[in-house]
Amino acid sequence: xxxxxxxxxxxxxxxxxxxxxxxxxxxxxxxxxxxxxxxxxxxxxxxxxxxxxxxxxxxxxxxxxxxxxxxxxxxxxxxxxxxxxxxxxxxxxxxxxxxxxxxxxxxxxxxxxxxxxxxxxxxxxxxxxxxxxxxxxxxxxxxxxxxxxxxxxxxxxxxxxxxxxxxxxxxxxxxxxxxxxxxxxxxxxxxxxxxxxxxxxxxxxxxxxxxxxxxxxxxxxxxxxxxxxxxxxxxxxxxxxxxxxxxxxxxxxxxxxxxxxxxxxxxxxxxxxxxxxxxxxxxxxxxxxxxxxxxxxxxxxxxxxxxxxxxxxxxxxxxxxxxxxxxxxxxxxxxxxxxxxxxxxxxxxxxxxxxxxxxxxxxxxxxxxxxxxxxxxxxxxxxxxxxxxxxxxxx
Amino acid sequence: xxxxxxxxxxxxxxxxxxxxxxxxxxxxxxxxxxxxxxxxxxxxxxxxxxxxxxxxxxxxxxxxxxxxxxxxxxxxxxxxxxxxxxxxxxxxxxxxxx
Numbered sequence: 117x118x119x120x121x122x123x124x125x126x127x128x129x130x131x132x133x134x135x136x137x138x139x140x141x142x143x144x145x146x147x148x149x150x151x152x153x154x155x156x157x158x159x160x161x162x163x164x165x166x167x168x169x170x171x172x173x174x175x176x177x178x179x180x181x182x183x184x185x186x187x188x189x190x191x192x193x194x195x196x197x198x199x200x201x202x203x204x205x206x207x208x209x210x211x212x213x214x215x216x217x218x219x220x221x222x223x224x225x226x227x228x229x230x231x232x233x234x235x236x237x238x239x240x241x242x243x244x245x246x247x248x249x250x251x252x253x254x255x256x257x258x259x260x261x262x263x264x265x266x267x268x269x270x271x272x273x274x275x276x277x278x279x280x281x282x283x284x285x286x287x288x289x290x291x292x293x294x295x296x297x298x299x300x301x302x303x304x305x306x307x308x309x310x311x312x313x314x315x316x317x318x319x320x321x322x323x324x325x326x327x328x329x330x331x332x333x334x335x336x337x338x339x340x341x342x343x344x345x346x347x348x349x350x351x352x353x354x355x356x357x358x359x360x361x362x363x364x365x366x367x368x369x370x371x372x373x374x375x376x377x378x379x380x381x382x383x384x385x386x387x388x389x390x391x392x393x394x395x396x397x398x399x400x401x402x403x404x405x406x407x408x409x410x411x412x413x414x415x416x417x418x419x420x421x422x423x424x425x426x427x428x429x430x431x432x433x434x435x436x437x438x439x440x441x442x443x444x445x446x447x448x449x450x451x452x453x454x455x456x457x458x459x460x461x462x463x464x465x466x467x468x469x470x471x472x473x474x475x476x477x478x479x480x481x482x483x484x485x486x487x488x489x490x491x492x493x494x495x496x497x498x499x500x501x502x503x504x505x506x507x508x509x510x511x
Numbered sequence: 512x513x514x515x516x517x518x519x520x521x522x523x524x525x526x527x528x529x530x531x532x533x534x535x536x537x538x539x540x541x542x543x544x545x546x547x548x549x550x551x552x553x554x555x556x557x558x559x560x561x562x563x564x565x566x567x568x569x570x571x572x573x574x575x576x577x578x579x580x581x582x583x584x585x586x587x588x589x590x591x592x593x594x595x596x597x598x599x600x601x602x603x604x605x606x607x608x609x
Contacts, residue, residue, distance in 0.1 A: 138559040146555070146587045155582035157561040 123151070127169030127193035130154075134162045136184035144182065150174050169195060225254045227287030237275055237294060244272055250288060262288075306354045307506035309342040311335040315363030315501050325357030335363070341502050354507050363501035364475065367464060370492045371456040385409065385439035393418055394430045409439040452489040453482065460493055472499035536569045545596045548575060551589050564592055571603010 133141055138157060145152045155165045167175055169191075179186055201208050228245060230238045245251075248268055249259055260268070262281040269279045269290075280291035309325065317333050325342040329335055344357040390402040406412075418433040457477060465472050476496040483490045520535050532539040532552060541549040550566060550573070557565035557572060559582065564575045580594035 139556045142556045142559065142582070142585055146585060149587075151586075153582070153584045155559070155585065157559060157580065160560075163559075 123168065125193050127191070127195040128166050129169060129172075129188050129192070130164060130166050130190040131175075132158075132162070132164050132187040132189055134185050134187075136182050137161055138163050141182065141184065144178055148174055148178055150178065164189070169193065222286060223256050224286060225250060225252055225256060225259070225288060226285075228252065228290070229287060230290045230292060233290075233292040233294060237292065240273065240275070241269070241290065241292065244269055245288075245290070256283075256286075305504070305506045306344055306356045307504050308340045308344045309357045309359060309361065309502040310505045311337055311339045311341055311361075311363065312501050312503040313337050313363070313365060315365040317341075317361060318364045318498055319362040320359065321361075322357075322359035324355055325359065327359075329361075335501075340505075344507055357504075359502065360500055361502040362471075362498055364496060364498050365501075367495045367497055368480070368492060369460045369464065369495065370490065371460050373452040373456045373459075373489045373491070374487060381441055382413070383409075383439045383441050387437045389435040389437070391433045391435075392430050393433045398433055407437050407439050409437075411440040413438045413440055453479065453491060456489065456491045457493060461495070464495060464497065468497065468499045472497055538566075538568050538573065540599070542596070545577070546593065547583075548592045548596055548599075549589070550592075553588065553590055556585070556590075562594075566590065568601075568603070571601060574598075574600050574602070576600075 138155065138161075141163075142152065142155065150171045151168050152165050155163060157163050175186070228242070228250060230241050233241055245265075248265060250265065259265075262283050265288075266279055266281040269281070270276065273279075275295050276292055277295045278293040280289075282289045282291075314334070314336050317329050317331050317335060319331060320327065320329070320341070322342050325344055326346055328340050328343050335341065341361045342357040342359050344355050345352045346355060347353050385407055387405075387407045388403055389400060389406070391398045391400040391404075393399075414435055414437050416433060416435045418431045420431045421428045457479075461474055461477070465474065474495050475498050478494040479491060480494050481490075481492045517535075523529055524531050524534050531537050536552065538553055539551040541551075543549075552569075553573075554567040554569055557567050559565075559580070561580055562576060562578050564580060564582075566573045566575075575592065575596060576598045577594050577596040580592060583591040583593050585591075
């Protein structure tokens with residue numbers, strides 16, 4: 117049997133025929149070349165059959181000569197489907213529109229991610245990429261392939277050792293390996309190591325050069341600690357002295373700490389007031405009761421609406437109120453002292469190198485005067501004292 | 512004359528290996544189990560009900576009886592019947608000649 121689905125998809129109907137015998141009707145159909153199928157006998161002179169839409173006129177002509185009645189039960193196939201969809205144009209348009217929308221949007225660039233670049237380089241990368249045309253909302257059809265982009269970026273940017281470009285769906289990902297610019301170590305200048313300040317040598321370690329001092333020796337500022345001249349007197353060579361010399365020295369500090377300190381802190385109670393501001397006037401909408409606090413800090417934010425670039429005459433405002441609590445602390449002397457020594461230590465160490473440490477501290481004098489504690493402190497500090505001094509030749 | 516024609520056809524089938532349905536204008540019936548029956552070279556429908564199909568043939572007629580009959584396709588010379596077939600029988604004027 118031939119499969120006639122192509123023919124049938126061009127539209128067919130299920131009909132119920134009454135008033136004529138099946139045999140007569142079918143023989144007539146055969147004579148007139150009307151394609152008829154799926155004939156089901158229901159009762160005497162009543163049956164169901166399928167006929168093609170294309171044969172409708174022939175069927176009508178034939179029905180005139182027969183004492184029959186034809187009822188159309190069902191209509192199937194593409195022509196009927198089309199006419200049905202015609203009645204639902206809006207829905208069809210919606211479906212097509214949605215599909216178009218989906219296809220269009222999924223072919224746009226939605227994200228650009230740059231990994232492994234420093235903020236400055238990332239910014240530059242963004243610029244380079246957007247010059248190549250990769251911007252949010254651009255169509256991917258018109259963009260070069262990831263390989264080309266990669267090539268282009270590598271050519272254009274010197275700071276990049278390698279860049280990997282991958283496209284994941286609607287977003288581009290850039291894996292950047294930054295070029296490490298190695299700072300060249302400054303060439304060693306031949307010279308001595310001299311004391312940077314008056315100190316007692318505590319410890320020394322000489323890598324290169326000739327040690328000129330011993331531990332526990334007092335050195336003045338500018339004294340040579342490690343000499344860069346080595347060898348016998350008649351065969352001296354100049355090298356860059358290298359080493360570390362730790363010296364111990366004293367430092368006196370005078371600090372004033374107020375005894376009575378006022379401090380304020382937030383308790384964590386927040387109230388937010390919402391309102392609409394028109395010009396200078398604010399109309400509260402919500403939360404106008406505020407806080408039951410004596411002292412508060414207020415922060416006001418206002419958001420302006422700019423639909424289509426037109427600034428609206430009114431804006432949305434909200435005010436955050438934070439409750440404040442005053443800390444009224446009578447600081448006792450000891451506490452003041454501790455604070456003083458702590459603070460002065462910090463300040464002191466800031467003046468010296470990273471290796472500096474306070475070995476010992478002593479309070480020499482303390483005095484309360486006009487609500488302030490005056491303290492003089494004495495510190496023993498250990499720090500690197502060796503400084504390079506180039507040898508000037510040809511004197 | 513007609514008898515002579517029949518005799519010639521008969522002879523051709525017997526001695527020249529030609530298919531009978533072509534030479535002698537006989538129906539070719541293909542059956543698939545009890546479910547389908549496909550008849551080529553019929554001469555028209557005589558009767559069709561739920562459980563009986565009568566077809567005119569060049570010589571006599573053919574009766575197919577069964578249950579739940581549906582004519583799947585009908586063309587001028589072909590018919591495909593679906594249903595539950597119990598019996599096929601022939602009867603006609605000169606069945607003795609075949």
